[in-house]
Amino acid sequence: MFIDVIRGAETEHEIYFLLTSYIQAVRHSDRLRLAPELLARLPLHGMSDVQLRFEALVPELDKASRRLDGKGCVLIREALNVFGTALDRLTALELQSLRPASGAAARPADAARDLHESLRMRTERYAAKTAGVEALAPQDSKQTGPLELH
Numbered sequence: 001m002f003i004d005v006i007r008g009a010e011t012e013h014e015i016y017f018l019l020t021s022y023i024q025a026v027r028h029s030d031r032l033r034l035a036p037e038l039l040a041r042l043p044l045h046g047m048s049d050v051q052l053r054f055e056a057l058v059p060e061l062d063k064a065s066r067r068l069d070g071k072g073c074v075l076i077r078e079a080l081n082v083f084g085t086a087l088d089r090l091t092a093l094e095l096q097s098l099r100p101a102s103g104a105a106a107r108p109a110d111a112a113r114d115l116h117e118s119l120r121m122r123t124e125r126y127a128a129k130t131a132g133v134e135a136l137a138p139q140d141s142k143q144t145g146p147l148e149l150h
Contacts (some may be wrong), residue, residue, distance in 0.1 A: 006019075006082070007087045007089060020043070023042055024042075031075050
């Protein structure tokens with residue numbers, strides 16, 4: 001699954017390459033008409049751009065849900081999952097880079113706690129923004145899973 005590949009990425013470059021591949025797949029699929037403009041825009045401009053797109057997708061999901069656009073909701077939820085996973089992995093890589101260059105472990109418990117706190121805060125912000133949106137989103141029986149990249 002695409003999300004698993006992002007989780008296993010070992011460099012920022014890999015993550016941005018994977019996000020670009022995902023965006024290209026959406027752009028060249030028949031689902032482009034369902035995608036918010038910000039999702040299909042390239043190039044990516046770093047972690048802050050990924051964060052902005054993730055945050056901008058939340059109200060887009062709300063709009064699609066209110067329009068009872070099941071296919072749009074599926075695509076936007078998928079994009080939120082992809083961008084959220086990329087943000088989590090970018091954050092983890094950033095924390096790894098903060099370790100001392102001497103090779104000594106930089107208090108792994110502190111790094112894990114910082115990562116956990118960062119992810120918790122991001123999850124809480126996302127949950128607060130989407131409160132009630134999931135209940136409004138219609139289920140799309142034709143779309144069974146995330147976009148597959150070949």
